[in-house]
Amino acid sequence: MSKVRSRGRATSLPRPAPVGVGRAPWPVRLLILSAAALVCVLSIVFGVIRPGVGDGNELAWLIGHLAALIASGLVWWLAPTSTPAWVMVGYVLAETAYMWAYGVDAGWLWPLLMWISVLPGVVLVWLALAFPAGRLRRGFDRRLVVTATAYLLCSATATLLLRPDYPLDAAHEPSPYAVLANADVAEVLAQVHAGVMGAFAAVVAGVVLLRWARSSGAARQVAFIMPVAFVLWLVIGIVWTLARFGEWPSELRLAVEDLNVLSVAFVPAAYATGLVRMRAIRARAVDLVQTGEMTDTGHDRWDSSVKTVLGDRTARLVWPGSHRPTDGDARGRAMSSVGDADAPLVYIEHDAALLDNPQLLRSVSASLRIMIDNERLTSELRQTLREVSRSRLRIVQAADEARRRAERDLHDGSQQQLFSVALRLRMASDEARAQGQFALSEGLETTIDQLASAIKELRELARGLHPALLAEGGLAPALAELGRRCTVVTRVTVELRDRPKQLIESTVYYFVSECLANVTKYSLATACEVVVRDDADGGLVVTVADDGIGGADPAAGSGLRGLADRIDAVGGSMEVVSPGGHGTVITMTLQG
Numbered sequence: 001m002s003k004v005r006s007r008g009r010a011t012s013l014p015r016p017a018p019v020g021v022g023r024a025p026w027p028v029r030l031l032i033l034s035a036a037a038l039v040c041v042l043s044i045v046f047g048v049i050r051p052g053v054g055d056g057n058e059l060a061w062l063i064g065h066l067a068a069l070i071a072s073g074l075v076w077w078l079a080p081t082s083t084p085a086w087v088m089v090g091y092v093l094a095e096t097a098y099m100w101a102y103g104v105d106a107g108w109l110w111p112l113l114m115w116i117s118v119l120p121g122v123v124l125v126w127l128a129l130a131f132p133a134g135r136l137r138r139g140f141d142r143r144l145v146v147t148a149t150a151y152l153l154c155s156a157t158a159t160l161l162l163r164p165d166y167p168l169d170a171a172h173e174p175s176p177y178a179v180l181a182n183a184d185v186a187e188v189l190a191q192v193h194a195g196v197m198g199a200f201a202a203v204v205a206g207v208v209l210l211r212w213a214r215s216s217g218a219a220r221q222v223a224f225i226m227p228v229a230f231v232l233w234l235v236i237g238i239v240w241t242l243a244r245f246g247e248w249p250s251e252l253r254l255a256v257e258d259l260n261v262l263s264v265a266f267v268p269a270a271y272a273t274g275l276v277r278m279r280a281i282r283a284r285a286v287d288l289v290q291t292g293e294m295t296d297t298g299h300d301r302w303d304s305s306v307k308t309v310l311g312d313r314t315a316r317l318v319w320p321g322s323h324r325p326t327d328g329d330a331r332g333r334a335m336s337s338v339g340d341a342d343a344p345l346v347y348i349e350h351d352a353a354l355l356d357n358p359q360l361l362r363s364v365s366a367s368l369r370i371m372i373d374n375e376r377l378t379s380e381l382r383q384t385l386r387e388v389s390r391s392r393l394r395i396v397q398a399a400d401e402a403r404r405r406a407e408r409d410l411h412d413g414s415q416q417q418l419f420s421v422a423l424r425l426r427m428a429s430d431e432a433r434a435q436g437q438f439a440l441s442e443g444l445e446t447t448i449d450q451l452a453s454a455i456k457e458l459r460e461l462a463r464g465l466h467p468a469l470l471a472e473g474g475l476a477p478a479l480a481e482l483g484r485r486c487t488v489v490t491r492v493t494v495e496l497r498d499r500p501k502q503l504i505e506s507t508v509y510y511f512v513s514e515c516l517a518n519v520t521k522y523s524l525a526t527a528c529e530v531v532v533r534d535d536a537d538g539g540l541v542v543t544v545a546d547d548g549i550g551g552a553d554p555a556a557g558s559g560l561r562g563l564a565d566r567i568d569a570v571g572g573s574m575e576v577v578s579p580g581g582h583g584t585v586i587t588m589t590l591q592g
Contacts, residue, residue, distance in 0.1 A: 064263070074276065111160055115159075151200075155189065160175070162185050205230055233267055240256050317368075336361050338368045425444050478509055494532045512542065525548030539590050542589075572590035
């Protein structure tokens with residue numbers, strides 16, 4: 001599991017909860033969202049909702065609350081924890097319950113509905129400070145929310161005990177809970193409360209904006225539009241308060257009221273939009289691997305790609321065992337490990353703000369792990385291929401050496417012994433003829449002729465194993481001899497500056513020998529040409545061309561396939577061009 005170190009403490013990146021663990025199944029979530037949306041719709045249908053300073057903005061109210069529910073559904077799907085979605089659904093229901101107090105004479109219930117009105121403001125503050133992790137990571141944020149909640153509950157309870165009547169509608173029944181009824185004190189508390197809440201909201205907006213302004217590029221891309229949405233909600237709320245108690249024209253007041261009821265969706269929509277944006281950012285890690293931008297070897301290239309994906313120009317990779325200095329324990333910095341925690345493949349040093357986007361870190365870590373594994377496997381494959389190539393070359397060299405040794409053994413051993421036997425038989429034949437044993441002499445002569453034929457075949461065999469002309473004179477005379485022995489008229493041209501290595505000479509010789517044998521057997525050609533020349537890269541090129549019927553296919557016979565294997569083993573290549581009816585051109589390229 002990926003480990004991170006933030007301010008000297010090792011923590012773990014939270015993993016998303018598996019389906020069915022830690023969050024409600026999707027049918028249950030869909031049912032909850034549908035029920036909340038139905039409550040909003042029925043509130044309009046039955047005329048319960050008549051919000052604010054004027055009538056006629058029920059549609060704006062419905063649109064704002066349904067948009068907030070849609071945003072909560074997206075958050076429920078995208079967020080690593082379901083807490084923000086539950087908070088948003090509760091926020092919409094609390095807003096609906098609060099607005100009921102405006103629309104109906106709820107009797108004993110309206111004071112409690114007014115008391116609930118403290119919840120939406122705290123919810124929006126929590127969402128703004130908890131984005132995107134879905135929890136308050138800073139101690140200051142937790143203290144701020146707890147203090148605001150405690151104050152609001154105390155203020156609402158004091159209002160419940162002191163205010164005997166509904167503040168905007170005399171038709172509401174007196175509150176049965178106002179055991180300390182005092183309208184003047186309640187009015188003073190309401191004014192103080194409005195000032196305190198305005199100041200508190202301004203403080204929260206200032207904190208959100210200040211953090212966004214001071215943060216790195218990585219933190220700003222995580223925050224996205226949340227600061228703008230929260231500040232816009234705050235400004236609209238202040239304007240609405242001024243319109244509510246001021247002498248504004250009714251049309252302007254109604255327009256402000258529409259904006260105010262629509263603003264209920266600003267922060268939830270910003271939360272959901274931010275999560276969608278974060279998912280798009282995470283997709284960049286996959287895009288980089290798919291487009292090959294991170295598949296090139298070279299750790300500097302990987303550093304640059306990680307910076308691009310994370311949106312953090314200060315991010316870098318720290319490899320285990322390296323002595324590069326790291327600020328992983330510095331304030332505002334964090335370290336995430338790639339691979340096993342006990343034996344990490346690499347560390348990512350990054351802005352601590354990215355801990356709020358653990359899915360992005362996991363995506364980058366997974367991409368890095370794939371690339372590191374690919375680099376390791378590619379290196380192992382290349383090493384294996386080098387070993388295979390060396391092994392094949394050793395096999396070819398061993399075969400050539402065995403061929404030369406067999407030729408020497410035949411020439412120096414068996415052939416000499418056969419010459420000795422032939423000499424003795426000649427002496428025996430001459431002696432038999434001198435003694436008048438003509439029948440015996442003729443039998444010995446026949447045996448001598450058969451032995452001479454065997455010696456000739458043995459000499460041809462030895463020459464085929466490793467021709468003496470090749471060993472003594474090089475390619476020019478050896479290939480010329482092959483051309484003379486071919487049944488098709490063959491012209492041989494050898495243009496080489498230096499004599500090649502012995503292995504290269506043997507490969508060229510047997511390549512030309514096999515090609516000419518194929519010309520004799522299959523081509524029906526009338527002429528053939530063999531050209532051996534140096535190439536521009538220091539190697540040599542051998543071309544065998546005929547004017548026969550063409551149609552040669554390396555895959556159809558073992559001869560050309562064997563040639564291709566031998567040539568590949570010594571680091572060369574072979575090309576066959578043989579269109580039907582237009583002859584055959586076989587080209588071999590070898591390194592010198």
